[in-house]
Amino acid sequence: MSHAEDIARGTAVASSANGTPHVGHLPPRLDELSPQNLYEKCMALARNLWWSWHPEVTNLFRDLDPVRWRQLDHNPIALLAEFTPERLEARAAELVLYSRINQAHRRMKEYLAAENTWSTVHAGVLGSKPVVYFSAEFGIHESVPIYSGGLGVLAGDHVKSASGLGIPLIAVGLFYTQGYFRQHLDVDGYQHEEYQPTKVDLLPIEPAVGTDGQPIMVRVDTRSGALHAKVWKLAVGRCSLYLLDSDVPENAPEDRPLTSRLYGGDTRTRIRQEIILGVGGVKAIRALGIVPGVYHLNEGHSAFATLEAVRGRMERDGYPYDDAIRRVARQTVFTTHTPVPAGHDRFDSGLMEEHLGPMRDALGISHDQLMGLGRVEPHNHDEPFCMTVLGLKLSRRANAVSALHGHVSRRMWSNLWPWKVEEEVPIGHITNGVHVPSWLSWQMLQLYDRIFPANWFRQMGGPDVWQRIHECDPGELWETHYALKNLLLQFVRRRLARQCRRRGECDEAVEQARSVLDPNILTIGFARRFATYKRADLVLSDLDRLHALIADPDRPIQIIYSGKAHPADEPGKGLIRKIANLRHDPRFAGRLVFIEDYDINVARHLVQGVDVWLNNPRRPLEASGTSGQKVVLNGGLNCSILDGWWAEAFDGRNGFAIGRGETHSNDEITDRRDCEALFETLTKEVIPLFYERDADGLPRAWIRMMMNSISSLAWRFSAHRMVMDYARVCYVPAAGGISCDMASR
Ligand SMILES: *Cc1c(COP(=O)(O)O)cnc(C)c1O
Secondary structure: OOHHHHHHHHHHHHOOOOEOOOEOOEOOOEHHHOHHHHHHHHHHHHOEHHHHHOHHHHHHHHHHOHHHHHHOOOOHHHHHOOOOHHHHHHHHHHHOOHHHHHHHHHHHHHHHHOOOOHHHHHOHHHHOOOEEEEOOOOOOOOOOOOOOOHHHHHHHHHHHHHHHHOOOEEEEEEOOOOOOOEEEEOOOOOEEEEOOOOOHHHOOEEEOEOOOOOEOEEEEEEOOEEEEEEEEEEEEOOEEEEEEEOOOOOOOOOOOOOOOOOOOOOHHHHHHHHHHHHHHHHHHHHHOOOOOOEEEEEOHHHOOHHHHHHHHHHHHHOOOHHHHHHHHHHHEEEEOOOOOHHHOOEEOHHHHHHHHHHHHHHHOOOHHHHHHOOOOOOOOOOOOEEHHHHHHHOOOEEEEOOHHHHHHHHHHOHHHOOOOOHHHOOOEEOOOOEOHHHHOOHHHHHHHHHHOOOOHHHHOOOOOHHHHHHHOOHHHHHHHHHHHHHHHHHHHHHHHHHHHHHOOOOHHHHHHHOOOOOOOOEEEEEEOOOOHHHOOOHHHHHHHHHHHHHOOOOOOEEEEEEOOOOOOOHHHHHHHHHHHHHHHOOOOOOOEEEEOOOOHHHHHHHHHHOOEEEEOOOOOOOOOOOHHHHHHHOOOEEEEEOOHHHHHHOOOOOOEEEOOOOOOOOHHHHHHHHHHHHHHHHHHHHHHHHHOOOOOOOOHHHHHHHHHHHHHHOOOOEHHHHHHHHHHHHHHHHOOOOOOOOOOO
16 A cells, blocks of 8 residues: 555544444545445535536546546546446545545535525525526536536526525426437538437436425426426535426327427427426426525526416415516516527417416416517517517516627517617616636636635635736746646547547548647637527638638637537538538648537637637627636637627727627628628737747736736626626515615616
8 A cells, every 4th residue: 555545544544433344454444434435425426516616526536537537428427337336445545535535525515504605694585585597408517418508508607606605596497308419520511410318317316306205296287288297306506406307107208208309399399398497397396395585587488487476376375366467577587688589489379378278267367468478569469479578577677698788688678668768678787607616727726726815716706806816927827828728739639539530531630630739829719509690600701811810820820619500500500511621621721620519518628728719799699698708717818799798898908809899781791891800800919919929938918918807807707796696686676675786677
């Protein structure tokens, strides 16, 4: 046995109250460290997603078997399933993991038991009146595939920050047994979608149990028969996430896969998913014995929840319909994310009557009254039912997700309040933010830990701690970033080689993939959903000019792309194809790459290692965007159109703006001007600043900009700041507490 192991075991023995009998040649150990106990401790860690934002725990799992860890999508339950307690014990001994496991386990227990949180001081009223947060998707970790993109990641970050702040929040979503698709490109660059069934026993979920001690099963009546769903429970730190799942024998065979895929199927599937989420969700909460203080609807998908809440108030408390509506609205917070009218869910009158008929009977309202709740003009029979309109009408507090999006939303929905001038339309804004511990790299965490005050995590939603970044040694910040960039390049090469092998390409191509990109070259990242408004190909609209930048002998650039197109979005798939196929063009080969299967894992690598994050949506279609906020934390710089969050974030010293926030009369002109502005910013600002080095080889002005970016943006666009805003401006007043802010409507 090595000296280090001796010490590790010695510590354990020294603190042991009752040593276990001698096993083989090993000295007596803590009872707690029997193979079975060790295994159970690891499993307890794996069964609360708290582990996923604690790098010391992630590293622990990884160290058990780094290759399998990667192959298993960083799923600790799947990893532990490959170990027997004895093998785990042997591995832990070999790596001296005992104290790390014990410490992680203790930290988690302390975290879960903590009583002094931000919420106990600032949002005490929620203690007895919890927030129920509805979202159609939750992006918490790549190993739990129940998200497709930004909306889900935002919801996941919201829950994690609520947990961190101690806000009593219960999340409700759907359990997608096949998740979102895995993306593969064929030799032609065309996207193919693969759906894999999720292995339930390898997820940190368990059946939710109701007040009667039985697993919960909810039932939602429609005119064409009842829909049933069971309910799963996931632990996300101090918060619980409940997921409804239609795959139960009580359902007709054709209804069992209703919740199997995210945003799959036609409008009928969609409305059926949405009544399960909204109506079924409220019923599940009731079965759990939870009495909500606040309903928070993250986007319109879950807006039917309000109707079930109204029905509940009528039935349980005996309120008449109008009264119940007012009471539920007072408790409801609605967040809209969609800046284009076509992006909102709409259902026709027939689908509504089929699915909400029994509901309107219970509410005692006519079909026309029901439809009116989802129409801008209640009596316009040609107008379909819009979920966003329902959300807006049945909530006293509604918000957009950035300042600019607030303006757009007030204009878009001003017809709902025809007697108000646009500025007074009651839709405010709370700008999105990201969960710092989830997106911050281990290396930057080490650096912040050295220069920030102890316990800075508790204050990460405020500006003060982040100002200390200016005291950091510029060389150290640069070195850290450079190390992260190298890790990204390793990841990219590994992925590209794998993609080549998968497509059956020759050994030479695989070899070439292993040597693409150069860590000394300015590296630009572009990764997001391939919705056409995001214009992934904007920089490709002038290939000669792009080639000149990429092939510049002194100051070249390289670009890493990633992203999925919705399976039905052929133009989006066309964009992917166009980009992916540039690898066959010798002018771009090795300097412009596409990583398949964008997910939280790919996003994490990219945002932690790029020099510049490129974002060029057609303004004002990006409601907020959050990926650029993840980049900030890790020292990358944003280069973006002044849209979404960047319109309020950019101050001239903390990154780069493309254009001046103009909007033009049509898309063609907009695209041409924006393309011009993009090349202008790249050639006049980004590239010169990056390659301007001092005698030590440091890009001083660039590093100053990194510091400005971190100090001015990291806290403002953190999910902690965001959730504190929701608590103060929405949750506390909605739950009947007194708000100290004037910002609510
Ligand atoms: C952060 C994130 C997004 C959101 O990115 P946008 O900037 O809003 O486009 C989408 N997908 C994944 C996997 C992410 O991590």
